[in-house]
Amino acid sequence: MKQVLGKVVSNSEVKPEYFLMEIEAPSLAGEAKPGQFLTIRCGNATSPLLRRPLGFHRINDPRFQVLYEVVGKGTRLLSEMKAGNKVDILGPMGNGFKIPDKPKDVVIVAGGIGVAPLVALAETLAGKKHKRIYAVIGARDRKSLLCERDFRDMGIETLVATDDGSCGRKCFATQILEDLFSAKRDFSPVIFACGPEAMLQKVAAIARKRKAEAYASLEENIACGVGACLGCAIETRSGYKLVCEDGPVFNLNEVVWR
Template sequence: MRQVKSEVLFNRKVISGCFVMGLYCPEIARSAEPGQFVHLRVEDREEPLLRRPFSIYRVENEKIEILYKVVGRGTKILSRKRRGEKIDLLGPLGKGFKIDSTVKRLILVAGGVGVAPLYFLTSRWAIAKMREVIVFLGAESKERLLCEEEFKGLGTKVKVATENGSRGFKGLISDLFAKWLSSGQLLSESLICACGPLPMLRKIASLSKRSKAVCYVSLEQRMGCGIGACRGCIIRGKNGYLRVCKDGPVFNAQDIDWNWMP
């Protein structure tokens, strides 16, 4: 974990309301693991006050990238940053995806900007280990679909669902995933990893449990310190509260008490 002043290398709109920002931060880039995040101060001011957490989306040499959607004051300010500006970063933070050597297949389920940590995971895993990866990508429409080509470029199988049916399966990504599961295509030695909106994660977790498959989810929560000290970002686990910033953001879905999730 480091605190660094990082230079913005680029800040590009990828679809309406979503941006990819490249940041020069060799120390963080070197040690980042898939599923970890950076806690970023959008401006050196008292308003907005707190840092904002973002999953690491790509790492290349001395650079990291984040993929973010403009949802509030912080991300709006972020979207206006230009090349050459400096941003204060804390990272890499949290526990990422722990994948043991018995896993032969990764089944990834991504909703919206939830692709970010899963893309990083795939880029590390698929290439290095030459193992199979199947990606379920969901979005509202064809126009809002993220990373389809990038995933294909890594040699993964991509299955797409859009809510309006403009591309791939018409419906939610969790419905497509359920259909795929029920067709008996989930082989043993598979690990399911999901990131996206909470209702989606809840469904994926429950479907995985029914199929007796291990499922990791990457969760989001409003954070204070981002390093485990303030205990502000907790969720209810099976054995008490868990900090999303330090015990997560990646959790085994079985360790979470889903009845307590909002």
């Protein structure tokens, strides 16, 4: 992990309140793996005091991209940055996704902005020999649906669920995951997920029922980011673990939900 001053290459609004920022930071981009994250200083001075964590959305050394939703002060300040601005970044942090070494079926399940780190994962998976890769993307509505084109352009079979039915099926992403299992015989995929906790709990339940391996990138409030404050602890079957140090990717069969 290192602290670098990256250069903003571009920062544009891809959908209302969702921004894609490209940053040039050769030493950091060269080390980053899908599922790892960085922490970024969003303001110049002491406000907001804490760096904000973001996952790597696409990694293309010497650059990488972050895809983020504006939800508060930090991400609002980030959205106001312009090409040429310098950003103070710490990373890469965390464990990242473990890529299966044998060809397997894979299902990627994304909810909302949780899709952000799964695109970097899909790029790595698509470059390896896997039997079939499916991406299931869930969003509130068409306006907040992200990255459908990214997955399709990688040749990944992409299935969309929206809460209001304005795009794809009117259901939750987890319903599509359930239906994939029901429709296919001898289907024993590895599942990779990121999204709201309610979605991850459901993915965990489906994986348990179907005896499938499932991993998810969890989001907890990150303060120090380096295992010092214990503020990001979660309970697992093997005791308390830190999202910033032991995660953010965990085996979903291990997580004990509150």
